Amino acid sequence: MALYALILAGGRGTRFWPRSRASRAKQVLEFLGAGTLIQQTVARLSPVVREERMWVLTSPLLRSEIIRQLPNVPPRQVLAEPAQRNTAPAIGLACHILESLDPRAVVGVFPADHFIARPKPFLTIVRRAFREAAAGHIAIIGIHPRWPETGYGYIEFAPGSGQVRRFVEKPDLATAKRFLRSGRYAWNAGMFFWRPRVFLDALRRHLPKTASLLASLPPFDDRNFTRKLASVFPQCENISVDYAVMEKVRGVVGFAAGDIGWSDVGSWNAVYELLAKDSSGNALKGDVLVLDAAGNYVEAPHKLVALLGVQDLIVVDTPDALLVARRDRAQRVSELVKLLESRRRDLL
Amino acid sequence: MALYALILAGGRGTRFWPRSRASRAKQVLEFLGAGTLIQQTVARLSPVVREERMWVLTSPLLRSEIIRQLPNVPPRQVLAEPAQRNTAPAIGLACHILESLDPRAVVGVFPADHFIARPKPFLTIVRRAFREAAAGHIAIIGIHPRWPETGYGYIEFAPGSGQVRRFVEKPDLATAKRFLRSGRYAWNAGMFFWRPRVFLDALRRHLPKTASLLASLPPFDDRNFTRKLASVFPQCENISVDYAVMEKVRGVVGFAAGDIGWSDVGSWNAVYELLAKDSSGNALKGDVLVLDAAGNYVEAPHKLVALLGVQDLIVVDTPDALLVARRDRAQRVSELVKLLESRRRDLL
Numbered sequence: 001m002a003l004y005a006l007i008l009a010g011g012r013g014t015r016f017w018p019r020s021r022a023s024r025a026k027q028v029l030e031f032l033g034a035g036t037l038i039q040q041t042v043a044r045l046s047p048v049v050r051e052e053r054m055w056v057l058t059s060p061l062l063r064s065e066i067i068r069q070l071p072n073v074p075p076r077q078v079l080a081e082p083a084q085r086n087t088a089p090a091i092g093l094a095c096h097i098l099e100s101l102d103p104r105a106v107v108g109v110f111p112a113d114h115f116i117a118r119p120k121p122f123l124t125i126v127r128r129a130f131r132e133a134a135a136g137h138i139a140i141i142g143i144h145p146r147w148p149e150t151g152y153g154y155i156e157f158a159p160g161s162g163q164v165r166r167f168v169e170k171p172d173l174a175t176a177k178r179f180l181r182s183g184r185y186a187w188n189a190g191m192f193f194w195r196p197r198v199f200l201d202a203l204r205r206h207l208p209k210t211a212s213l214l215a216s217l218p219p220f221d222d223r224n225f226t227r228k229l230a231s232v233f234p235q236c237e238n239i240s241v242d243y244a245v246m247e248k249v250r251g252v253v254g255f256a257a258g259d260i261g262w263s264d265v266g267s268w269n270a271v272y273e274l275l276a277k278d279s280s281g282n283a284l285k286g287d288v289l290v291l292d293a294a295g296n297y298v299e300a301p302h303k304l305v306a307l308l309g310v311q312d313l314i315v316v317d318t319p320d321a322l323l324v325a326r327r328d329r330a331q332r333v334s335e336l337v338k339l340l341e342s343r344r345r346d347l348l
Numbered sequence: 349m350a351l352y353a354l355i356l357a358g359g360r361g362t363r364f365w366p367r368s369r370a371s372r373a374k375q376v377l378e379f380l381g382a383g384t385l386i387q388q389t390v391a392r393l394s395p396v397v398r399e400e401r402m403w404v405l406t407s408p409l410l411r412s413e414i415i416r417q418l419p420n421v422p423p424r425q426v427l428a429e430p431a432q433r434n435t436a437p438a439i440g441l442a443c444h445i446l447e448s449l450d451p452r453a454v455v456g457v458f459p460a461d462h463f464i465a466r467p468k469p470f471l472t473i474v475r476r477a478f479r480e481a482a483a484g485h486i487a488i489i490g491i492h493p494r495w496p497e498t499g500y501g502y503i504e505f506a507p508g509s510g511q512v513r514r515f516v517e518k519p520d521l522a523t524a525k526r527f528l529r530s531g532r533y534a535w536n537a538g539m540f541f542w543r544p545r546v547f548l549d550a551l552r553r554h555l556p557k558t559a560s561l562l563a564s565l566p567p568f569d570d571r572n573f574t575r576k577l578a579s580v581f582p583q584c585e586n587i588s589v590d591y592a593v594m595e596k597v598r599g600v601v602g603f604a605a606g607d608i609g610w611s612d613v614g615s616w617n618a619v620y621e622l623l624a625k626d627s628s629g630n631a632l633k634g635d636v637l638v639l640d641a642a643g644n645y646v647e648a649p650h651k652l653v654a655l656l657g658v659q660d661l662i663v664v665d666t667p668d669a670l671l672v673a674r675r676d677r678a679q680r681v682s683e684l685v686k687l688l689e690s691r692r693r694d695l696l
Contacts, residue, residue, distance in 0.1 A: 313658065
């Protein structure tokens with residue numbers, strides 16, 4: 001078997017405005033330690049998957065930056081999706097290509113923009129998931145839940161087995177608490193494993209229109225491939241792989257990762273939580289002067305910032321835009337970006 | 349008689365950092381309406397005192413900027429104090445010069461950096477104070493107190509007369525409340541009126557060393573004046589005119605100004621209080637995007653600022669420094685500047 005990684009890097013990541021912009025989305029930014037999130041994803045996986053077998057799916061706006069950031073990934077394997085069609089068509093496209101290029105291929109799907117503090121135990125589980133996939137199964141890695149998060153999807157395991165019973169999208173708080181107590185649920189972190197043929201069979205059954213559109217594409221090295229893709233891909237259904245496939249297939253093998261220090265890096269507050277703090281709970285990047293201020297996150301590479309008497313704020317300064325937000329409202333930064341769409345498109 | 353205005357513009361105004369710097373102090377900045385504070389001071393007084401009879405005392409760092417801002421004040425009348433010696437020596441110097449230049453002179457002393465919303469009733473009182481001074485008295489304008497401020501000095505009037513009984517420096521809160529109730533006290537806003545000879549006599553009596561140092565200076569148009577001043581002035585006592593003279597002289601005539609909309613513009617919060625607000629109590633200067641934020645003051649001429657969920661903050665952005673402060677801590681900005689003195693002198 002030949003292990004391939006399919007790295008999904010198409011997101012906009014508007015919650016990281018003003019640092020993230022359309023052409024500098026979350027996955028190509030550096031938040032935690034050395035390297036951007038996508039560089040860290042590639043480095044983390046490289047003991048298991050050779051970089052020349054990594055493929056990236058992204059938007060046209062990000063492709064050249066990703067090629068620049070990943071010098072060991074062949075540029076032709078960084079695919080620009082001609083339209084935003086969520087994960088099902090994107091993964092289908094990649095599996096369609098890999099199926100034709102390497103019949104021994106076993107594929108793992110990974111988000112480009114998550115953080116994992118302890119890669120070693122993570123890779124142990126990745127190897128096991130690849131083995132299940134090589135044996136013809138669909139495998140998934142879930143994250144052992146640490147709090148009753150209502151913003152994630154959950155995977156329910158059948159009692160006493162590694163079999164996935166069902167997927168549950170964003171539950172309400174009471175349900176999430178019940179999930180946590182039961183011990184049978186894991187967060188769905190979007191990491192899937194399969195042979196391309198297995199996935200394409202499932203796609204044909206559950207999303208036949210997209211499956212046949214992708215089947216109509218010429219071979220990847222055909223000189224008409226890109227042109228044909230540009231006309232075919234926008235016709236695919238706009239749907240996630242979770243809804244389109246995972247919730248419908250039977251016999252999914254699940255692995256719950258516990259102590260790997262996973263984070264989806266979902267907001268400025270999530271970054272704050274992952275960073276080292278000073279004795280007042282401030283996480284400060286840049287030249288920051290603090291007087292009687294606590295619990296703040298500051299990112300300001302270009303100038304001195306002075307905090308006086310303030311608590312639990314996010315302050316992110318860029319050359320053309322400054323964000324000052326309550327830390328517990330960091331999820332709502334995407335609403336600010338929506339407001340900007342009608343006012344200052346130059347800052348998106 | 350010939351009316352002269354002596355505008356005191358030597359302060360540093362560190363509470364307005366990061367906008368105020370050593371060479372761009374509060375008095376040469378624009379906060380409220382058109383013009384800088386010193387330009388507004390000159391414009392406000394000009395119906396009573398001709399601009400060619402205005403004199404300015406300031407620091408060497410500010411002199412050229414003030415000359416630029418006040419094109420109708422003769423540059424030779426913008427005096428740079430060779431050393432910071434507080435108000436008594438500075439006023440003594442100016443009176444010494446005016447005494448020799450114009451024996452008809454009557455002088456009013458005015459801070460450069462206060463704001464007065466209603467100049468007309470103010471000027472009515474100024475004219476009366478000048479008349480008292482022309483008659484040989486020392487006169488003072490106080491401000492009818494609107495709250496028990498502990499940061500100001502107070503003037504006590506003798507009951508039923510315009511005579512000043514005594515001066516009280518920054519009282520505690522209980523005392524300030526008592527002053528307010530009694531109706532006999534006014535805030536000392538640093539506005540004094542006298543003939544130069546009257547002031548110099550008082551100085552000779554109560555601050556004889558400084559008085560005789562100033563008396564040793566050659567005439568103002570002597571070519572050695574500036575050189576001699578540079579050696580004499582630093583030897584003068586470092587003391588305010590309130591302590592050195594006003595608290596000691598008898599027979600001061602006081603005027604209490606009521607409804608003139610006076611502010612000492614003492615902090616960013618004072619500026620906020622004077623500005624128009626939107627329906628959420630935000631005072632926003634610049635391109636500011638607001639989501640669920642109230643009671644904030646933003647000054648950011650160079651970039652977009654987005655506020656999310658925050659309340660009662662001061663946000664002041666400049667090209668090389670950014671302040672984020674709780675509005676009710678605005679007085680402590682000067683402490684930040686002290687911290688900077690040991691770290692980033694380039695930002696002072």
